[in-house]
Amino acid sequence: MSTIFDLKIQVQPQHIDILGHVNNVMYIQWMQDVAAAHIEMLGLGLTQYLELKHAMVAVEHHVQYRKAALEGDEIILRTWLDDINALYSFRQYAFYRPKDQSVLFVGNTKWACIEIATGRPKRMSPSFTQAYQPISNELDPMDFSISYAEK
Template identity: 80%
Template sequence: MSDIFDLRLTVKPEHIDILGHVNNVMYVHWMQDVALAHIEELGLGLKEYIELKHAMVAVEHYVQYRKAALEGETIVLRTWLNDINSLYLFRQYAFYRPSDKALLFVGNTKWACIEIDTGRPKRMSPTFTQAYQPISNEKDPFDFTQYDAS
């Protein structure tokens, strides 16, 4: 069973756009960053993809920007898997600012399994389906109280 995965970061000047807040494209970039960190922690990252000759690639994103993030702020990038089948896995994201308990961003990505050499769809191997499991229904992925005392 996969778990909720968090990655903390501080907003840097290069994340900021002309309007003075985090550029919208950065959120999609952070979706990729936190997903990559999560799969590495699960033991099935990029190195293993190459060895197994198949990989997961993003085929669809949904994003919702809720509040702006500003330079110098610490935010939590959270991700978890909420569904999987033989070809696809579905990853959720919630980005949170502990200083004011604000949910900044939510999103999800549909990932497809492909053969690396051909780019064609491929059923996930047991190695993938064992590593990539949805979180328990008993967990609330929007519970950020562990950060609220910071």
């Protein structure tokens, strides 16, 4: 079973747009960054994709920006898997600012399994379906009093 995964970051000057807050495209980049870190932790990351000759690619994102993040803010990028089938996995995200206990952003991505050589859809191998399991219903991914950061 997969688990919740946290990645702590600090907002840097290059993340800021002309309006003085984090640019919206950075949140998409952070979705990619935390997902990549999570799959590496699960033991089925980019190196394994190349060895297995198939990979997961994003096919659909839904995002909701709730509050602005500012330069210097510490943010917890949280992700978890909430569903899987033979072709798709579904990943959720919540980005949280501890200093004011604010959820800044929520989103989700539908990931499709493809054959790398052709780009065509492919059923997930057992390696994928075993590593990319949804979290337990007993876990509350929006409870930020619990840290899921790697030690």
